Amino acid sequence: MGVYIILSNLTTEGRKTIKKSPKRILEVNEELQRMGIKVYDQYALLGQYDFLSIIEADDPEQVMKMTVELGSRGTVSMTSLAAVPLETFIKHI
Secondary structure, eight states, X not given: OEEEEEEEEEOHHHHHHHHHOTTHHHHHHHHHHHTTOEEEEEEEOSSSOXXXXXXXXXXXXXXXXXXXXXXXXXXXXXXXXXXXXXXXXXXXX
C-alpha cells in the first residue's frame, strides 16, 4: 500500500456540478472506496489547485486507473504524487 497526494482542479462543468450538488464530492469518495482506494483526508484549497486529497492505494496502477476514470468525465483534472513517509526516506538515504 502506498500513500498518494492528489491535487485537483475543477473544470467549468465540475464547478457547475459542485455548485448544484456539493455532496457530489462525498459520492466520488464512495466510488473511490469501491475501487479499493482509501481517502484519508481532503482539503479545499485557495490558490493554484482547488482540492488536495490524501489517499492510500495498492499501487501506482490503481491510482492511474482512478485518475483516468475521474478525468474522463470532464469535470476535474488531477496531478498525482507518490508520498514517501519521512521515516522511510531517512532510512534509505
